[in-house]
Amino acid sequence: MPNKTNWDLVLARFGEIGLKTTPVRNQFLNRLIENTRYSLKKEKIDNYEVTKTRGRIYIKTNEIQKALRALSYVSGVVSYSPVKKTTSDKQKIIETSTKIAKSYITKNDSFAVETNRVGEHDYNSLDINEELGKRIQNHTNAEVDLDNPDKKICLDIRHNNAYIFKQKIRGLMGLPTGVQGEVVSLFSGGIDSPVAATRLVKRGCYVTPIYIKKGKYSSEEEFERAKIVAEKFSRYIPKQLKLLVIDLEPVFEKINEHGGRNSCLLCKRVMYRAAETVAEEKNYLGIVTGESLGQVASQTLHNLKLLEETTHLPIYRPLIGYDKVETMEVSRKLGLFESSKKDVGECPILPSKVKTRANLKEIKQIEKELDLVESTKKLAKNNKKIVFN
Structure with missing residues (x-):
């Protein structure tokens, strides 16, 4: 079964920066974005867009693998993932996630669905985990294992948008280079x-x-x-x-x-x-x-x-x-x-x-x-x- 997804962008997470006071957090976050852009240029990525929300940085580019490599050199990034973006509509999330799961999870795998949700929605995280889990089971015949799954489908639902991914790649962590x-x-x-x-x-x-x-x-x-x-x-x-x-x-x-x-x-x-x-x-x-x-x-x-x-x-x-x-x-x-x-x-x-x-x-x-x-x-x-x- 092909394991291929055309990802839309890369989502990067930061940790310690979020614990700082608002002025310091803004200063550190701006430096982190500046350093990220520098690293993207070092990978010779010409066309990209870097945006931020609270707790997240998004990199939009057609060169996803290069962007992932660029983030591996950026201090202050806790983890990062290639993601598929959709709206926070529950059916849209389930349809998009199922499509990814069908190309990724086989009947010999165990799997789990993990959801992180910010904002108000007409469903909760447990609802979408259960419904999406059943849909994936129907399409793949794979077993659910919440404790030690072979594979995961992860959802990051933030207000009007949802980001779907398979894994979190560990970053260098720490603080943005240059702030000290x-x-x-x-x-x-x-x-x-x-x-x-x-x-x-x-x-x-x-x-x-x-x-x-x-x-x-x-x-x-x-x-x-x-x-x-x-x-x-x-x-x-x-x-x-x-x-x-x-x-x-x-x-x-x-x-x-x-x-x-x-x-x-x-x-x-x-x-x-x-x-x-x-x-x-x-x-x-x-x-x-x-x-x-x-x-x-x-x-x-x-x-x-x-x-x-x-x-x-x-x-x-x-x-x-x-x-x-x-x-x-x-x-x-x-x-x-x-x-x-x-x-x-x-x-x-x-x-x-x-x-x-x-x-x-x-x-x-x-x-x-x-x-x-x-x-x-x-x-x-x-x-x-x-x-x-």
């Missing part, structure tokens, strides 16, 4: 840092990634990986993304020669300072990292506290409670994993034994002797930009 301001992200292109950056994106932040170039102390493969992953990450940002590249090779050379067992902490602290320098210059509101508590020696609770001391800016660590498997699962869902997992070799500065409880006084003394603070800030101001259109 901008932060920088220490971005290696590995598995952790891009996922961490997207966690801030879905909470309303623009994120500018920073790649720290180590010269001979890293590989060209690592830099290429960072650029590839940054380009993929850019699809989640509803504006032109710039990857900032800071070359700290002279600083890493000093650490390699004199850092000893403190090398990892010294490296991370110079990265924090480089990110802080950029953030302060651009009035950004914090630094995002992919650190997870206890994942490596530099990420013990004690050592993270030493890293915090490096900057007065807030450090956002959205993966702090994640284990690697959880982060990898998110990376796969975002379409980043295959590029992020590329092996680019171990850091050549990594000591054979890393201090898990570094001494702050000792760290600061080394930084002073090697002039790491001022040299890092000077190099960070000379950053270069890679723009992704």
Whole structure:
């Protein structure tokens, strides 16, 4: 039996936005619509119309599949569905829904009808569920299963209109990107840092990634990986993304020669300072990292506290409670994993034994002797930009 429906439009739902006060809700909703339009254009959809009602956004286009793909990149969307639109007349709803069900539900399936209704009508949700359910049974011989159906026919009846669909596709959720301001992200292109950056994106932040170039102390493969992953990450940002590249090779050379067992902490602290320098210059509101508590020696609770001391800016660590498997699962869902997992070799500065409880006084003394603070800030101001259109 063919499973083909000519959908009229795409219905998108939002969650947290609806809980805000009216002025904030309007501001966030306008940003969400703006971001949705940006994403539709990125999918090269030329003809579309975006409209809104309370709790819903509607996208009218002939390119439904592209519109669905566009919404998968938009933070603030809880779920979305391709829908068939009709009036709220009960018989119209039943006729249209039955036609969809006949092309979708077979006698070997179980099914359920679900209705969400807003407004005044001469029927209630239970009435239409029962009548439509019987009609579908008569046409398909399928069994009703309200608890665990194989398939569903869903109705969203809102005042004079009804929208009929088969499924809700889960969105990124969160808040519209841009409503919370901008932060920088220490971005290696590995598995952790891009996922961490997207966690801030879905909470309303623009994120500018920073790649720290180590010269001979890293590989060209690592830099290429960072650029590839940054380009993929850019699809989640509803504006032109710039990857900032800071070359700290002279600083890493000093650490390699004199850092000893403190090398990892010294490296991370110079990265924090480089990110802080950029953030302060651009009035950004914090630094995002992919650190997870206890994942490596530099990420013990004690050592993270030493890293915090490096900057007065807030450090956002959205993966702090994640284990690697959880982060990898998110990376796969975002379409980043295959590029992020590329092996680019171990850091050549990594000591054979890393201090898990570094001494702050000792760290600061080394930084002073090697002039790491001022040299890092000077190099960070000379950053270069890679723009992704």
